[in-house]
Amino acid sequence: MSAHKSARTTATKQKLFDAALKLVGERGAASVTVDEIAAEAGVAKGTIYYNFASKDALVEALLRHGVEILAGRLRSAEEAENSLEALVDEMLGFWAEYPAFGQLLVSELWRTPGQWHGTLSLLRDDIVSIVRGQMKRLSDAGRLPEGVEVGTASAALFGTLLVIALDWQVFQPERSRAQVRDSVMHLVRGLGQAR
Amino acid sequence: MSAHKSARTTATKQKLFDAALKLVGERGAASVTVDEIAAEAGVAKGTIYYNFASKDALVEALLRHGVEILAGRLRSAEEAENSLEALVDEMLGFWAEYPAFGQLLVSELWRTPGQWHGTLSLLRDDIVSIVRGQMKRLSDAGRLPEGVEVGTASAALFGTLLVIALDWQVFQPERSRAQVRDSVMHLVRGLGQAR
DNA sequence: GAATTTGTACTGACCGGTCAGTTTAAACGG
DNA sequence: CCGTTTAAACTGACCGGTCAGTACAAATTC
Numbered sequence: 001m002s003a004h005k006s007a008r009t010t011a012t013k014q015k016l017f018d019a020a021l022k023l024v025g026e027r028g029a030a031s032v033t034v035d036e037i038a039a040e041a042g043v044a045k046g047t048i049y050y051n052f053a054s055k056d057a058l059v060e061a062l063l064r065h066g067v068e069i070l071a072g073r074l075r076s077a078e079e080a081e082n083s084l085e086a087l088v089d090e091m092l093g094f095w096a097e098y099p100a101f102g103q104l105l106v107s108e109l110w111r112t113p114g115q116w117h118g119t120l121s122l123l124r125d126d127i128v129s130i131v132r133g134q135m136k137r138l139s140d141a142g143r144l145p146e147g148v149e150v151g152t153a154s155a156a157l158f159g160t161l162l163v164i165a166l167d168w169q170v171f172q173p174e175r176s177r178a179q180v181r182d183s184v185m186h187l188v189r190g191l192g193q194a195r
Numbered sequence: 196m197s198a199h200k201s202a203r204t205t206a207t208k209q210k211l212f213d214a215a216l217k218l219v220g221e222r223g224a225a226s227v228t229v230d231e232i233a234a235e236a237g238v239a240k241g242t243i244y245y246n247f248a249s250k251d252a253l254v255e256a257l258l259r260h261g262v263e264i265l266a267g268r269l270r271s272a273e274e275a276e277n278s279l280e281a282l283v284d285e286m287l288g289f290w291a292e293y294p295a296f297g298q299l300l301v302s303e304l305w306r307t308p309g310q311w312h313g314t315l316s317l318l319r320d321d322i323v324s325i326v327r328g329q330m331k332r333l334s335d336a337g338r339l340p341e342g343v344e345v346g347t348a349s350a351a352l353f354g355t356l357l358v359i360a361l362d363w364q365v366f367q368p369e370r371s372r373a374q375v376r377d378s379v380m381h382l383v384r385g386l387g388q389a390r
Numbered sequence: 391g392a393a394t395t396t397g398t399a400c401t402g403a404c405c406g407g408t409c410a411g412t413t414t415a416a417a418c419g420g
Numbered sequence: 421c422c423g424t425t426t427a428a429a430c431t432g433a434c435c436g437g438t439c440a441g442t443a444c445a446a447a448t449t450c
Contacts, residue, residue, distance in 0.1 A: 031225040250410065
């Protein structure tokens, strides 16, 4: 893409994203210090302020970055197999790979006048609209129970997958990913073939 | 309960719970100051430290208090009508009444080594076990699809209701409570009568 | 092609404000 | 009276943000 960025800053930003994601996901954006992020990334504090305007700006960039990855994956999953199930499977895989991002998202997404609420609303829409595309297909095929609104169902499915993944990681780590996926699939299939 | 508490302190604690719930739910435990909570409650800062050992202790008490209310409501709902649907309806009503508590819970519940993780695990179990009771009834009656584990399903249902309620409050406030409840019921009924 | 300049990325000591928690003396109320 | 609350000043650790300076490679100059 932008050819005017050196490989060096890109690498540094990546290190900062990794470090910030780990710490912020675990302990919350407000209680992690910039010094800690710098230490975790193996970088001086000043470097953070060279690359980002503020701590908030770093977190916001992290949010965008993560959603970008998720959206990209969902789109390629759709390309490979155009089904709701493929989407669900991919999303579950993403949360399994980046649990800290799930923790960050879940703790900020519904904070009413939060500092990232505007950004997060937009990002949420990115993902939900992808889910909605698949839901719409089911609906058009008459495979959705009447009374279920596509928009609501999409938002609910997204949120549900998020918490199920989180709950799995935190409270039931002994379950395999396949087990969790199958349980969710059961639910989703039930939805798809309900009368 | 404990008869050795004056009505005065009980009232003060209630004011503090209300104030703390509002602020902490909206902006997160870490970024709310004790002075703000005192101001919101219309109480001197010293009073907070007379009634609670620390800011953390106040939040923890708040967590316990909220879960106690929720559990109490769920139990009386079950007494009135012994069905999963009654439980779901009551839970949705609770989240509608205390949205800030939902925000607080969702942002702390899956924080892996968080300061309240231990307490929260126990509190989560309180609620989930109530849900599990109803799930078990369905399961014994053979009204649950095979392959769905009761424990997992209960945890998932609890989490799902929480995020659906939150998403409703934040992103779709125009929907009526009845609408949301009906959508969820659709899902739950679908689960109950799946083959 | 050595010497010098320029631009970019990074460093870490430092500063000023913020905030949890303390202290105290006095008032309140049941 | 005694348990509770108030008001206000104070402490000190902590933390976001700053800034003068370093490193170094790629131009630029002579």
